[in-house]
Amino acid sequence: MPITPAAYIDTHSADLIRRLQKLVGTSTVNPPGENYAPITAYLVNEMNAIGLKTKRLTVPMAEVKKVLPADQHAFPRYNVLGKLAAKGAKKTIHFNAHYDVVPVSGQWKHGSPFSGKVEGDWIYGRGTADMKGSIASLLLAIQSLTATQTIPKMNIEVSFTADEETDSLLGAGWLVENAPIKPDYAIVMEGGELNQVCCGHNGVVWLEVTVHGQAAHGSTPEAGINALEKMSALVLALDAYKQKLAKRVFKTPDGKTMRPTINLGGVFSAGEGGKINTVPALAKFSIDRRVLAVETVESAERELRQVLTVAAKKIPQCKITIDKVSDNHPCYNKPTHPFFAAMATTVTQVRKQQSVFHVSAGFNDMHFFSHHLKIPTLGYGPGGEDIHAIDERARIKELIRSAKIYAELLTTFAG
Ligand SMILES: [Zn+2]
Structure with missing residues (x-):
């Protein structure tokens, strides 16, 4: 009896851990986007070794200069x-997966942030x-197919992309527009985990609102237009809009209720020149609208x-400008x-365990495949705990399970 991909995965978990430790040990903190050259060189080698025809695509400098700060x-x-x-x-x-990570801070209790320390069933x-x-899960999944000479039922494309932790413009966003790909389906390997x-x-939509007043000496406030007071009135006026948004509900396939929200003034x-004895000529606040x-x-x-605009018009002498942040x-x-x-x-x-379809509150790169390529796209991966935080970790059992899930899908679903 030839060995199955799942059995192969069980006996080769050390390969998964070894690769994950190497990837974690190559710090790809973004911003600024460090060590992208060595990590992508390593990925190309590993991918070629398991039978993928692999190329590293360099984003042209002209585009880097257009998108990134100096x-x-x-x-x-x-x-x-x-x-x-x-x-x-x-x-x-x-x-698809992104290989960049967010910066680290704080005191880690389980190894240093780039150690990939294994403790029990967790890797930190x-x-x-x-x-x-x-x-690491996907690489072992594909390795299990080639090593057991199992022919997948679909052609496979794999992309590992940059910059998801900022805006993906030169990562997945660049890839879907510039790379020679032609997929019928996509799996972005995050956003869904465990049985989801x-x-x-x-x-999200992020805006910045500037309220323009008029400066005057603090001893004669009636001579100026107080931008802070106008801003306060405007912020209170947005309460009605918050309530309107709260009535807008979306029922997800797993029966959860999601509502759009706004967060004011993170x-x-x-403005410059703000002083305790001056009538504020300017007041700015941000709006985080979850879509x-x-x-x-x-x-x-x-x-x-x-x-x-309508709310500002109802407030006497409230002049505003609105700028998009992103x-x-x-x-x-x-x-x-x-x-x-x-x-x-x-x-x-x-x-x-019975799986469910879930909609993620945070965003990821799925929309690039779903919108730009207009193909059925889902999110699934091993996930973990304390994402973006101290002692970020993944469960080894889930890493292995995800490898098996990818391998199993590739050997059963023909499209
Ligand atoms: Zn991510």
Whole structure:
């Protein structure tokens, strides 16, 4: 009896741990985006070794300069693309993960942030959960197929991309526009974990509102226009909009209720020249609007700008300007396509626990595949605990399970 991919994975977990430790040990903190060259060189080698035809794609310097601030121009951007053609396969599936991580701070109790220390069933380090663990799981999954001479039912494309922790513009965003890929399905290997298969995620719109007043001496406030007071009135006026948003509900396939929200003034400030004895001439605050998976950033931004404009008009002498800070698209794939059913069944079987379809409150790179390539896209990976925090970690059992899930899907679903 030839060995099955799942049995191979069980006996080769050391390969997964070894790769994950190497990936975690190569600190790819973003910003600024350090060590992208060595990590992508390592990935190309490992991918070639397990049978993928792999290329490293360099983002042209002109584009780097357009997107990144000057102090990051010395940090080149790369994306890695690997392919494996399966004999007789008609469809192609694309797996994506980002290899950058967020900066570290604080006192770690389990090894240093880049040690990849193993304790019991956990492996610790920045990126173990978000999301170098997913990379290690997928590499072992593909290795298990080639090593056991199991032909996948779909052609495989794999991309490991940069910059998800900032805005993905030179990572997944660049890849879907510039790389020679032609997938029919995509799995972004985060957003869903354990028994949850992610079929969409929220988006965001970030705006900055500036209220313009008129300075005067603090002893004669009536001679000026107090921007702080106008801002306060404007902020209170947004209460009605908050209540309106709270009534807008989206029921996810796993029965949860999601609502759009606004958070006012995570950042607020007076302009230059703000002094205790001066009537403030300027007051600024930020708005973080969370966009439901079924909304669009365009409509959310348009509505918010209109609400602000109308509210400001009702306040005497309240002059405002609104600037966009950034946005990130939501996406939602109604999980009716057989691709979703196949993944749900695979997750249920491997984990021996009923899987559910889930919509992620945080955003990830799924929308690039879902919107730009317009293909069924889901999120699933090993995940972990304390993502972006101290003692980030992944459970080794889940890393192994994800490898088995990817391998099982590749040998059962033909598209
Ligand atoms: Zn991530």
